[in-house]
Amino acid sequence: MGIKLDILVMAAHPDDAELSCSGTMLAAIAQGKKVGIVDFTRGELGTRGTAEIRLQESAAASQIMGLHARENLELADGFFQNDQASQMKLIQVIRRYQPDIVLANALEDRHPDHGKGAKLAIDACFLAGLRQIKTKDSLEDQVAWRPKHLFHYIQDRYLEPDFVLDVSAHWDTKEKAIRAFKSQFFDPSSSEPMSYISSPEFLKFIEARSREMGHKIGVTYGEGFQSQRKIGLKDFSALL
Secondary structure: OOOOOOEEEEEOOOOHHHHHHHHHHHHHHHOOOOEEEEEEEOOOOOOOOOHHHHHHHHHHHHHHHOOOEEEEEEEOOOOOOOOHHHHHHHHHHHHHHOOOEEEEOOOOOOOHHHHHHHHHHHHHHHHOOOOOOOOEEOOEEOOOOOOOEEEEEOOOOOOOOOEEEEOHHHHHHHHHHHHOOOOOOOOOOOOOOOOOOOOHHHHHHHHHHHHHHHHHOOOOOEEEEEOOOOOOOOOHHHOO
């Protein structure tokens, strides 16, 4: 078994996690929590960069954030399915790290991989808790494990959050982690074709979204999440 994680972020593409919930990851790490990412694909269909470059950028972003683990399932960008083969790969990762909380792609978004990634995460998190599904890590049998909570971060399309986390103290580091993906975002010296996310306006949009989420709870920067289950509180001390 790998190191036990408190939070495992699941992302269809390298940079999904950084753009959408790296502030939350940084806040958790600052509290002493162990946090990791599993990217489903290498983003090889992206307009800019290559799969190899994006893996290097992922490693750089991971170092900036101080992640405890990061893996890539190497599923097919654009074409992966929420099928048994993909589910079994993800079940192995869930059982390896035994996270209490999973953060997954948006339930519905501009890029079809995001919605597919959300459904894959939902199904794999459930199936990973069934002991009759047998998996191995190297040569050792894995034990069944189901995360306690599964939440979905919000990506390109606006979705009304069920809750928002304050990430104001970590905005500068979040921005550095995003900019580690140099091939993907605005670079005036790049000779590659322009893409939806490579304009200078896109990173301004990311900041504006975080400010909008923060405004909802009276802070500077926030990250919003959706939950398919009701969120319970033991007492009011957990509220801002």
